[in-house]
Structure formats: structure tokens, C-alpha cells
Amino acid sequence: MGLESAFADEPAFVPYLAAGDPNYGDSLAYVEALAAGGADAIELGLPFSEPIAEGTTIQNAIVRSLEAGMTPERFFEFVADLDVDVPLVCMTYYNLIYQYGQAAGPRPFVARAAEVGIDGFVVPDLPAEEAGPLRAACDEFGLDLVFIVAPTTTAERLDRMREQVSGYVYVQARLGVTGARDDVGDATEESLARIADWDVPKAVGFGIKTGDHAERIVASGADGVIVGSALVDIVAEGYENDDPTDEVAGRLEALARELKAGALRGTQERPQPERT
């Protein structure tokens, strides 16, 4: 199942959770709740000890997951155990991909990911310049490789990414690291305009928290919204208050519904493409 399929008919809602946060069993339930709430694809974080692109919320999720015993091998089991029928994206840092298996290099990791049902990757510390080997392995196993476009990305770098991107392009709504904020969307329209003619779906992330955010983003022309920290916050709160798993799952599903609904509303307000 190619990632692009998630964006086929309507704006996609793509949630993120760190796999194994706060533990293996609960995390399975939470990811499944997102699917139940209308996720069109899911980004699953494989925790790395040095997550330089994450804000505090996701850093803490990563610490919880690692402390509960998450490893790359467990992650693959996790994916295999998941009962969802949407495309899955593995979000992790390059060192884990590179070290996996006997021989150094990304191929063993990609092979195993394909085996358990991963559809693509987002690797925030892997720039297009260094992506050759991973791109090749993805091609070999039929997986997608998503790149992130930032507000500051230069035209030259856009070209380099465009050559290699597949599945969707991740449009970073603002500078900085992941984390829910209120000031979403300001730089988004401009970013979307710069890649309007790319032939992959454009999903916008970084700081989207509510249905209204999602609506505004889609109204600006995005093909989908990516939401991480707002969901992780729910996991964190449940963990801290020791809430029952199904209650937390219920809250995640509810927010998922709101976000998906917002995204759908956004389509209506979208400037209709002129027919030719």
C-alpha cells in the first residue's frame, strides 16, 4: 500500500505517536484508536537516544518508550502486532537505520521494515544529500521516502528533495522543532506555493493541535495534516494520572475525529482549481 493512497480522495489526517509510549501494550491500543478515529496514515516514531529534531513533548515520549524497553527489533514486532489497515510511516533518526543488521548501511533495516508492513520513512536528520543509500533500499523494497520542507529551505535544496521524495512531502509549518503551538499556518501558504507543482501530496505538520487548525491548513491548500505533539500530550497526561488505557484511547480517538473533521471542513473553503 503506497503512502500516496492515503491522500487519494480527501485531505488526509496523519497522526504521530512514539511506538511503545508509555509501554508496548498501551501503545498498541493508542495507535489503533487513532486508526479508529479516522487516521489515513500513521507515523510511528522509533525512539532514538538523541532526538535533535524533537521538542520537549516528543522527547519525553521517547524517554518513556526507551525506558519501557523499546528497541528497533521490538519496534518491528510492534508494527507486526498492530491491527490497523492504513499505511504506516516509520519516523526515526538515521543512526538506527544505519546500524541495523550485520552490515552497516540502510538495506537490512528497510528489508525488515518492509517485511512487517512499513510503507515509508521520515528521517529528520537525513538530508537529501545523504539519502542516496536509503532511497535505493526503499526503491528495492517498494517503500516511500518522505522529506521535510522547512520555511527556510532554499530553492536549490527543494530541487534536490523533489528528485528523491515519494509518498508525500512533509511541509514544516514553522521554524523549530516539533511541539504543539498556537501560531500555526502563517508560513504555510508560502511554503505550499513553492512546491505547488510537485507531483506528491503535501502534508503540513508542526504545531497543529485542533480541528480548527487542521481546517485552516487544509483551506490553505494542504493535502493533509500531520499531528504529533497534541496527541502525545494525551498519552503523557494519561500516563501521569495513571488513567485506564481505554479512557486514554478514547480521548485519542476523539481528538483524531475532531482533527479529521477539521481537515474535511477545510476542503470546502479551498479555492477551487479552475477547470481547463
Add this chain to the structure above:
Amino acid sequence: MGLESAFADEPAFVPYLAAGDPNYGDSLAYVEALAAGGADAIELGLPFSEPIAEGTTIQNAIVRSLEAGMTPERFFEFVADLDVDVPLVCMTYYNLIYQYGQAAGPRPFVARAAEVGIDGFVVPDLPAEEAGPLRAACDEFGLDLVFIVAPTTTAERLDRMREQVSGYVYVQARLGVTGARDDVGDATEESLARIADWDVPKAVGFGIKTGDHAERIVASGADGVIVGSALVDIVAEGYENDDPTDEVAGRLEALARELKAGALRGTQERPQPERT
């Protein structure tokens, strides 16, 4: 009463106490006890805040005296109050002599000392090179100025002192600062030999504690012995144990007697000067 008179007939015993140690009244009693014990002259310390030539014993005596309120003016009163009929030597540091009175310079101090009955001075931090003004004031008021000869004193410096010394010459038995020790007398004979032809009495000090020491020193040819720390030790002990004044005075008188007796014994063993 010239200091030299103390050495006229027999070897002199010259004790030292810090005036006002541990307080004005007791100190008067202690000094008088020394006279009763046979002192031929007495060195009275006028405490200075930076006694660089003193060992720990006398430093502590000076601290006690200063804390009990001793000042140069009180010192002069002390001398006036004393009921003894032996010559008195004021031992102090040059800054106190220099600062006394309205005009800077030693004259006012010497004038006042003469008035209360001081017969001479020992000033350990005043070398012969700097002694001119004090020597002049002493001459004016008929007082003596004692110099200290150390084992290391050069021939050249001996000449300079010889020109200015009067009363007696203080022969330092060993290197270092004041303080009772057991190793007295080793360098003494040599020192005495170097100044044998001086026409002032030679008194040896630094480290003499017992009658036997005194005996040995006099046997080596000294005209007298100077004893400080051993006596100050008695004062200190009495002060620490809060002993009655007359008991302490009794101990001082007893040690004085022993020392004087030792000195007298020393005369017998002395190589008789050849008659000419």
C-alpha cells in the same frame, strides 16, 4: 643608675617579662618577685602588635598584655609604680619609640622613659645603621642602648655596634627568635670570643631555662644571663590555671633564685683571666 652597674661585682641575672602580662596588677607583683629573687637588672617588654623577633611564648605574653590594655603611656605608669631597686631596661620595637609624643622621632619617648626611671633600651628591630637618633636621645638623657649580637653577625657589623653600644651587649646564643630551648650555649663561646675586647659587659640570652644553663653560660665567659621565655612560661601557666598571684610570684622568685645561683656557680668554673 647605669646598666653597667648591674654587672659590677658578679655575673648578672637579667630576667625579662612583658609588662602588663597578664594584667597590670599581677605583672607588678611578678616583676617585683624577680627583683626579690636576685635579679640584677630587669628587661621589661613594652608590647608591640607585630613582635617579629619573638617566639610563640613571648608573642602570647604580648597578646595578653595588649588585651589587658597595655599602652606606652600605661607602661610608663607601670615603671613608675614598680617598687624595685635594680636597673630597668625597656625592650620594645622601634615604631612605638618613634611614634610617641607629638613630634615623630625617639626623643619624647626617651625623655619620658628617663623620667619614670628606665635605664636603657633593647630594640630588636633597630639595627646600628638606623640607631643614630635613638643613640643621640639616650646620650642626652643619660640612658643606655643595648645591641644584640647574633652568631651570624659579620665583623663589619660588629664594628658598627661596638661604636654605639652601652650598658651591655646582648649576645644571642643561637639563631632564631626568643624561646626556651635545650640546645643553649653551643655557639656562645665563639660569639663571646669575637667580642672579648669590647669594654661593655656581655650578657647572653635566647633559650636559657635552668640554673644549669646559666652556670654553663657564665662558665663560657659571659658576664650575665638573660632569661625570658622560661619565666614567661610560669606567668602563662598561672594565667591559664587561674592560680593566685602570690603563688605565681613565688614560682617566679624561686626560678629567679635558681638562675642567679647557677650564674654564680658558673663564675667558679671560669678560666681565670691571666694577671698581667
Add this chain to the structure above:
Amino acid sequence: MSIEDPKFGEYGGQFVPEALMPAIEELADAYERYVLDNEDGFMDEFRSRLADFGGRPTPLQYADQLSARYDTDIYLKREDLLHGGAHKLNNALGQVLLAKYMGKERIIAETGAGQHGTATAMAAAHLNIPCEIYMGETDIARQRPNVFRMKINGSEVVPVTVGRGTLKEAISETMREWATTVENTHYVIGSVVGPHPFPKMVRDFQAVISEEAREQAIGKTGGLPTDVVACAGGGSNTMGAFAEFVDDESVDLHAVEAGGSSLEVDEKAGVAPNSATLSTGDEGVLHGARTKLLQDSDGQIMESHSVSAGLDYAGVGPELAHLVDEGRVNPVNVDDDLALEAFHRLSQDEGIIPALETAHAFGYVEKHHDDLGDTVVINVSGRGDKDLETVIEETEKRDLDIAPDMSILQRMGGGGL
């Protein structure tokens, strides 16, 4: 447009979040223009400020007692005399000045032991530009004097509370902060690590060490030294001391890492009780560069350890990793015990109290002087004032013959230093 190769063989590169790419491209461009091409006289101003503010040149001193001890001519390159007490200022001053040439309005930096932080704070005060230093909570608690020095130089010190609160976390946090404020902010990284152009640029700023040492050695001995020895954490004093000698094939270069308490690792706990990255690490990607790392078999970064906070880092500069693979640099290590002993020996024999980091270089020479040639240059990367408390503690734990009797400090009462 940048033309410099961002790699050293297979090491190096620019493994950073996209949001940072423009910043490091801008920096790479600025590096080439100002540092390599001396545009606007940048390098002239840098060298002149290093001389007047920093106190360069530092001496190359003949060590009388050590030379006699080893029957070898030992020369000390005295970076401990640089303003701030370590080689760190060479880099900090260079980068802060570069930030000004680039029109940046704000400096951020990470620090572990606090030496790079204090150097950056000094440079920022000197050049009148606001500065924030990110420092792990644990490090703040154990490096109080350096925290105070940064604050009195007018810098903010921002506590990093994630993870164990040490250098690794502080670097990650500073990268995140940079990703957020990249347009007006320059990140002054503290060693020859991180994405291109940092490893080359920091090396070039530190290369003044070997530039001077090479000339001084020729002046004093009539020729090149046989060996250059430097401790290696990230490797900035190391590359600084080696740079100008790399092409002199007769000169052996020894990079001395922290052997810590042991070279064995505890995979389960994710702890390597050393930071001997060059000797025991594997290739991987960390903090923006491919290099040698202390990592478990999954690729998770391990906690490193050394008695010297400044060597306590799980990575190492990519150029050093490359030079080791090429056989040009000899990777060795010295454990905590030997380093402490060397600390005391240099203090007593030469009257120089070295940083504990530096002491590792001396520990190596003590142990291996028979394998060295007859003219050895040791880089004294910093002074040990910052380490007094650690040395007291660590010396007390051991039974070192060479250590002085410290009981006077107990007798005279009072708590810590």
C-alpha cells in the same frame, strides 16, 4: 556557494534537520569567505584579537624535570595560559567574531564541563553580543564555578532538564534551539564535531596552536618534533595541535582519549565507562556528522564516562576518525587512575596544574615514553583550577603515592572548596 568538501573520507557530512540546513549552508559560505579567504580582513581581526584579548602566542616551554625523567626532550605547548584557561577561546572567539561578520545578533552555545561555555561567554562579552549557554542540570550542579563565570560575563545559562542533564543532552537542546531561531542566531559549537562546516572551521580556528608550535619547535630545536601528544574529547585541542603537522610525515601524532574506569561496556545499561571513541567506537551518525561513536548494537548512543568532564563525550571529530583510519593518528587512551597520577606529577614537578583532560596526555607519555622519539610536544590544553574539587574527591578514593597530604584542609574546617 560552498565548494569545500563536507567530508573527511566517509566521515563528516551534514546530518541535520532540514530547518538547519540553510543555516549551515550560510555558515559554510561564511566560513569560506571569511575564514578561508580572509574577506573583509576577518582573519586579521581574529588573529589580532586572539593576540591582545587571548594572550597569543602561548609559549612552547621546555619541561626540565619531565625531560630528565624520560630522558627525552619534552616541550609543553601552553594553551593553559590562554585567556579563560584553555584552548577553548581560540574557537569561541573565532566563531563569535564570525557571527558578527555574518550579521547575527545572538549567540547560543552548549557546554558540559563549562569550559567552552565560559570561553564563549567571555568572547561574547568582549564582542558585545548577547549570549545564552545551554547546560545540563547535572552539569550545572557539579560545575558551579563555571556557571558563575558565565553569568558574571553577562551570559544567560539555560538549564537542560531532559535525560541525564549532561553534555549530550545540552548539544541536542542547543541544536533544537538553533532550529527555532536560526535566522538571527549563531550556534557556537565547542569542538570539531557537528555538521560541516563546524569540524573544519573549529579546526582552522584551533590550528593556531600547531602553527605556533611548529615554528617554535623549529626555532628552539632546529627541526620538527618527533611526536605531538594531545588529549581528545571532541578533539578540538587535538586537531588544533595536529593540523599543521599532518603533512609532516616524520611527526607521530598521538590522540589520547579517556579510558575512564574500564574499556568494557555495559550494553544493557547503555553505559561505556570511558570515552575512548577512537579506540573502541564504531562508525555512526550523531549530532550532525558521521563519525566514530560509543553506541550499542542497535545504534543507540551510550552514556560515556571520564573523571574529566571535558573528555566525557560519546562522539569524536570526524576528521580525527578519518586520520585514525588512515593510520596518520595513533589512537590511545589513559584511564582515570593514570590521569590523576599524571595530574599530580605535572603539578609537583613542573609547577603547572593541568586540567584533568590535559592530564591524560601526560599519563600517556609517562607510560609510553620509551616508544616516543627524542622531541615530544605535549599540548597543555588547559589549566586545572576548575578541577580542584574533583581531584580532591577522586584522590581521596584512591591510594596514590604521589598525592600530597590534604589533611590541612580538614583540620582547618569548612566544607567544600
Add this chain to the structure above:
Amino acid sequence: MSIEDPKFGEYGGQFVPEALMPAIEELADAYERYVLDNEDGFMDEFRSRLADFGGRPTPLQYADQLSARYDTDIYLKREDLLHGGAHKLNNALGQVLLAKYMGKERIIAETGAGQHGTATAMAAAHLNIPCEIYMGETDIARQRPNVFRMKINGSEVVPVTVGRGTLKEAISETMREWATTVENTHYVIGSVVGPHPFPKMVRDFQAVISEEAREQAIGKTGGLPTDVVACAGGGSNTMGAFAEFVDDESVDLHAVEAGGSSLEVDEKAGVAPNSATLSTGDEGVLHGARTKLLQDSDGQIMESHSVSAGLDYAGVGPELAHLVDEGRVNPVNVDDDLALEAFHRLSQDEGIIPALETAHAFGYVEKHHDDLGDTVVINVSGRGDKDLETVIEETEKRDLDIAPDMSILQRMGGGGL
């Protein structure tokens, strides 16, 4: 036979116990032969060791921010960069080397704040000669890092328990110890005080400061400075900074003493809450020399006070006293508050954390820059690492606008530094 005049006008001389006279005569003789006449190449070796071990020359740095603040060219003579962190090594190294030339086998020295003690301990280790440092009990307790530095350099630290256990008592005690061991021992006195030849000899060892500064100033500005400013405790950095300018009549020389908390004295308690000897003291005899002193009307020496331990001394160098009487040196003082403020200003504006002693010189320039000429040299006599604890405490007691917020140190827990 010594030919040098032991006096400066009426000041100076040799007011010492007879037992010491031969030692100071021997020293005066050695001073003339080795220092003045460079016998056996003494001065050449001294200068070469000062360069290689000490890190000379130290820079004369243009201070950008202060020059702008005062609209005057301010140059900093960077003695804080000397090995050990203060000008003290110039003298300590000179005297320890001289002791070796004289065939002495043992070094003793006194110390108050510990700066002279650490410098002497470093020099003694460097020149491989046993060393004992006398230090008051009170000072040992409050200067622990410096005690530790001396010990790790291999020196013994001997506690002085008489009196209040501070510098005055330590000097007296060291003189006593010298009187006992004079034949094989040299007493390294820490400032331009004590009996002849110390004031001249220490001045000559420190004169390298003004020798360099004069040449550097001419090199940088094309002429002589209008003013030289230095703090004065005993006055060794002061005389070092002034010496080569004394004959340049156009150059104004300002000696900045510690005004402490007040210039009023408490005769009854024997306390002067300052150490402004040159401004408020009277002629007298202390520690072997006639000079200006803080004393009561009887001539007893007062306890002095300053926030900076190194200025906290009741006497002053006799040559300075003479130059003040002659009108050649301008005696001024700066109180604790102003000095603290200057400490923070220099740290924040120039990235140099000065010793609290040094901060007094900057306090004077802050207050009186309108009275100064257009090219001012300030002697940065030492660095402030040793003063961090005092500065925290003293800053907390006051409400200084300029002081940084130190709450991070409380938040992060832990006791002292």
C-alpha cells in the same frame, strides 16, 4: 659589599632583628650581582623562564567597550594572563631563581589571599626546590582553593595560629622562621615591602610590566600614555606598572588603594576598615622598613580591611610612599562597593573577570575618567577566579543594579562553589 642605597628618601631601610641582618646583606649583595649586573646570566635566564614558563610578554589590549564608555582610549595590561593568574609570578620566579643562584636549599614565603603563595609554590616546583608557605589560620579557612593549589604544587602550607591568623601575622611568622633558618633558606617576600633589598628587588622583577607596557603603548599609539592606573596593596603590581614611567614626567601615575567600607578608623578597636595606607596612613616602621602605615596614635599597627584580601595590608611599599610624598604618584582609593561594581562591569563589558584587587583600579577610572588624559593604561593585576565565592556573598549583601541574577545557582541546589 652592597652599594645600593637602602632608602627611598626617608623611607625604606633595614629594620630587622640582628639575626637577619647577614641574610639581607647577603641578599643585597646577590641582588646587585645577579639582578643589577646580570652575573652568570641570571637576568637572561629569569627573562627566558618568565617568557616560556610564565607566558610573557602579556598583551596590552585595547578595551573597546570601556573606551567607548569613557570616550578615552583605555588599554589593559593583561597580567591576569600570567601563569598562576596574577602578576605575582614575576616576583616569585625571580626570587626563587635567585635563591638557587645563591645556593639556598629551601624556600619560605608568607601569603594572605594565597596569590603570592600559589605563585611561589609554582615557581618552586618549576625550579625543583622545597617550599613552605606560612598562612594565617583564618586565611587558610577562607582561601581553600589556593591552599589546595599550593599543596598540589608540592609545597607545605604551615598554619599560623597567633593573633587573628591573617597576612600581618603570617609575615611576622615567616620573618621569625627565616631568623632561625637563615643560612640555607631564602624568604620570598610577596610585595615591594620588607627590608632592603626587597622593595627594590621586587620592583625590578615586576618592572617587566611597565617595560613591556611602555613599548607596547608606543607601538600601538605612537606615544606615551597619559595615565597609568594600578591597584596598590603592598604595591608590587603598582611599582611594576609604574617603574619605567617614573621618569616620563608627562605620564600621570595613580595608585588605587582599598577604601574598604569607610575611611574612618576605630582607634579603640585598633581597626581601620580600609587599607588606604597611602592616603590616610602615617610614617612608621613595620616589617623591616620605614613607610606609611595604618597605626593608632601609640604606633600599634591596626587591623586593615578590604573586600579584596590581597589589598588588605596595613603597610605599603616604601618607594610608593616616597613617590607619593614627592608628588609623583597620585594616591587615591576606591571603596568595596565601587570595586564590586567595577568587577561586574569589566566582566560583562570586556569579558575579563578581574581579581577584586584589580577591580579597584577600574573603580577609580569609572569615577574619575573625566580627570584622566586620553590614553589610559590600567594594569589588570590578576584574574578573579579566586574571588568567585566572595563576589557572590558580597554581591548578595548589596543591591547592585549591574550584578547578574544568580538565582540559577540556588535553583540547582548545592552549597558553596
